[in-house]
Amino acid sequence: MEAARLHEYTEEMSEALSIDEVDRPEVTRSDDVVVRVQGAGWCQTDNHIIEGMWTDYVEQDLPMTLGHENAGEVVAVGEEVQTVSVGDPVICHPVMTCGECRQCRLGEDMYCENLAFPGLTTDGGFAEYLLTSERATIPLPGGVEPIDIAPHADAGITAYHAVKKAVDELNPGDPAVVIGVGGLGHIGLQCLDAMSAADIIALDVKESARELAEELGARHTVDPTSEDVPSVIDDLTDGHGAEQVIDFVGADATTGYAPDIVAPGADHHVVGYGGHVHEPSQALVDGEFSYRGTLVGRYTELQELVRLVERGDVDLHTTRYDLAEINTVAEKLEHGEIDGRAVITP
Numbered sequence: 528m529e530a531a532r533l534h535e536y537t538e539e540m541s542e543a544l545s546i547d548e549v550d551r552p553e554v555t556r557s558d559d560v561v562v563r564v565q566g567a568g569w570c571q572t573d574n575h576i577i578e579g580m581w582t583d584y585v586e587q588d589l590p591m592t593l594g595h596e597n598a599g600e601v602v603a604v605g606e607e608v609q610t611v612s613v614g615d616p617v618i619c620h621p622v623m624t625c626g627e628c629r630q631c632r633l634g635e636d637m638y639c640e641n642l643a644f645p646g647l648t649t650d651g652g653f654a655e656y657l658l659t660s661e662r663a664t665i666p667l668p669g670g671v672e673p674i675d676i677a678p679h680a681d682a683g684i685t686a687y688h689a690v691k692k693a694v695d696e697l698n699p700g701d702p703a704v705v706i707g708v709g710g711l712g713h714i715g716l717q718c719l720d721a722m723s724a725a726d727i728i729a730l731d732v733k734e735s736a737r738e739l740a741e742e743l744g745a746r747h748t749v750d751p752t753s754e755d756v757p758s759v760i761d762d763l764t765d766g767h768g769a770e771q772v773i774d775f776v777g778a779d780a781t782t783g784y785a786p787d788i789v790a791p792g793a794d795h796h797v798v799g800y801g802g803h804v805h806e807p808s809q810a811l812v813d814g815e816f817s818y819r820g821t822l823v824g825r826y827t828e829l830q831e832l833v834r835l836v837e838r839g840d841v842d843l844h845t846t847r848y849d850l851a852e853i854n855t856v857a858e859k860l861e862h863g864e865i866d867g868r869a870v871i872t873p
């Protein structure tokens with residue numbers, strides 16, 4: 528089969544991955560599931576993997592097939608698999624977990640002590656077929672197409688996970704700020720609108736993204752390139768600040784907004800990454816606000832997100848690309864030229 532593989536770390540996206548002929552994965556364990564990939568979302572994390580940013584956090588053996596937002600049709604299953612059958616359309620949770628360690632038993636999939644992460648630690652879905660496990664596969668309801676939902680496997684569940692934490696702290700009418708209405712942000716904004724009665728304020732440097740934010744439920748939009756963000760948030764919240772901030776950018780500039788825009792005792796959720804948090808400890812003590820990280824989400828949260836998609840509450844804005852266009856997608860995302868999500872169709 529054909530697969531898009533990373534042979535060496537590079538910052539040159541035009542030559543990032545090569546299309547190689549590799550062996551098709553086979554069932555070897557009783558809980559294995561082989562999926563014919565119909566859609567695999569391209570993520571900013573894929574660019575970071577190519578650049579080598581993840582080498583300090585996980586072990587990676589190159590060459591490796593990337594792609595961690597995967598959906599398709601089951602074509603083979605291990606002898607003990609019961610929840611999915613050959614022919615079923617499925618979306619794949621990003622990690623394959625053991626189900627036996629303490630974290631798994633607590634339901635914290637992302638903290639599994641024995642996890643494998645296709646596209647990050649093992650071969651992923653930028654290929655014709657993907658090897659995953661029964662614990663990582665979620666059957667799709669009728670009418671939900673694998674190609675259309677694939678990016679929810681990471682982008683969607685990550686946005687949902689952050690929003691779910693924020694919604695727990697929001698009362699009707701509370702101001703909530705969404706920073707970045709791109710691939711993750713436009714999903715998160717819809718989740719926030721569907722799951723709360725908050726007044727949503729959306730920040731983005733692109734006019735098209737701000738217009739999309741208004742269409743998706745934002746009551747106010749802010750252009751950080753021409754407006755003073757703290758002053759605008761101060762005016763919109765009557766000097767109180769935002770009860771929850773969900774930062775889908777995670778750059779130095781956006782995490783730096785927190786002391787000036789977050790209400791006392793509130794949270795700044797860091798979802799996008801690549802920047803740093805540079806704040807004096809006194810700022811956190813004085814405002815008693817918190818920075819909260821977001822690492823994908825639980826298996827059950829992906830199930831919940833699929834329900835929102837099925838109901839029509841969350842819609843993905845996607846563009847499809849052939850496997851041969853993989854490096855074009857990497858370049859486009861690197862230069863901010865993709866609105867919504869890019870989906871590879873092997």
